Amino acid sequence: MNEVLLDARNISKKFGGVQALHAVSLTIHRGEIYGLIGPNGAGKTTFFNVLTGLYTCDSGAFRFAGAPLNTTAAHAVTQQGIARTFQNIRLFANMSVLENVMVGRHTRSRSGVIGAVLRNRATRDEEDAIAQRAHELLRYVGIERRANDLARHLPYGDQRRLEIARALATEPKLLALDEPAAGMNASETAALRELIGNVRGDGVTILLIEHDVKLVMGLCDRVAVLDYGEKIAEDAPEKVQRDPKVIEAYLGAPIA
């Protein structure tokens, strides 16, 4: 449980004059659910984007699963075992639900143009395996009966689930969820919470950005708080909740 999976060291990122991340360091242990919270604009999503190779950081480095993490390209990060979802859902809207998940298998399969044209034994077997795995994942997140619908025809909550299924298709060691409960009602959030618990139960470590305090406090083993690009706290949720610096970041300083 205490084996370090992701070790971020002094990650800094500047946009023009704005210091979005200032020497943020954090460690995530294998098998835990790690929450990343903070007021709006604190740098949470920037941290995600740096981690998943969408932005390059100005300084700092990641170690992942005992080796340096190559964050120069997003697809390389996925290849190394980190998958993510987006704050504003980004599905392949005009592909079927099943195809969305099948795309997630891209990095774990290899057939190319020649295989596609010849459709030889190896390619057919691989395609079957991709489809089968995609079905399993859809069943896992509970939307298998929508497999042949277009992704954009799914209700909101199911789109979130599909995004998670698609991310899981890449076989991540670390699943980074960017506000998965945003816009969900209470029952959808409860179902999501169960799903995240199950994913962790199956051995995937989870990094969670979330505004829903109840979800974070109930689900996370440890929580880090960002404020103006700096990490101001990192501890168990109930301790972080009582940290004066955290309260100040959210509510403002007490009148002296």
Added chain:
Amino acid sequence: MMTNVSRRPALHRMFIYAVIALVLLALPFVVDVTLGRAWVRIMDVALLFVMLALGLNIVVGFAGLLDLGYIAFFAVGAYCYALLASPHFDIHWPFVLLLPLCAVIAGGFGFLLGAPTLKLRGDYLAIVTLGFGEIIRIFLVNLNRPINITNGPRGITLIDPLAAGGISLSQTHTIAGVTIAPVHAYYFVFLACALATIFVSGRLENSRIGRAWVAIREDELAAKTMGINTRNIKLLAFAMGASFGGIAGGLFASFQGFISPESFTLHDSIMVLCMVVLGGMGNVGGVVLGAVLLTALPEALRHTGTLQQEWLGTVYVDPSDLRMLLFGLALVLVMLFRPAGLWPSAVRKREFVTDPEASAP
């Protein structure tokens, strides 16, 4: 992968294929007798455009990269064939060698266009590709000095026809009592090539690579985070699409016997794009339909003069003016009433068996 079709009785399916094959085989002779030889020639050109449109469909339809200079690859293929199989340099390579070379060289040019434009999308990409198409054409016009490579605007003449083992397609042959003129012979060669292109396009569409292209079209950022190397996959789309165009170009050069830069203008790029968009972007069947219709329609509209004469007694509007007017009107009407194209890419309801355990063949 199970599809609807494969559930039908095999015999039924065989019968349909046999009928289609017979129709396609008999078509040039029937058209020759009924509509005249000019229309067989138009059919040949239509088949070339099927190949071109399917190549562009990979770039525009699958990968969603708007390319307004696609005809450049057709030009590259045509010139590649013409320079290496004509008296111009007095080189006469056999076509079995040349056509693959056309594909490779055009593919290389596709790569050249793709590499610097990887970060561009939509209108910006359209502008750059448009420029690329024009650059190629202007090169072809001007590469006759100081060393005469392309023979400039006068073009290259006396290009070798397709020939193998002493049999040339430029001569009329009689096989089993059937007279096969060059237009007929070329029809069958082009038909075979077009069918091969359709086959390859269809296979690519339903593959790991095809899904990656569509994923890039839908959301490039999300595609990246799904582990797709978008740079390589986009370059692949450019190169594959270009190589289809290159083969079509080589065939065009051998068919015409003469090529000049005039055959490869922006107008032609737009025409091919129209075929893709009007037929149904991303859907192989729709693109084929678009290519055939848009080749035939302008030709059919040449006859508006005789129709005016017959119906109205005299020719009021010059048919060459009316032709493009009606053609434009047809395009506008199709886009108004069928904005997704004549035969849009349907929601592919592939019959994946819902229970994976039961799906094992």
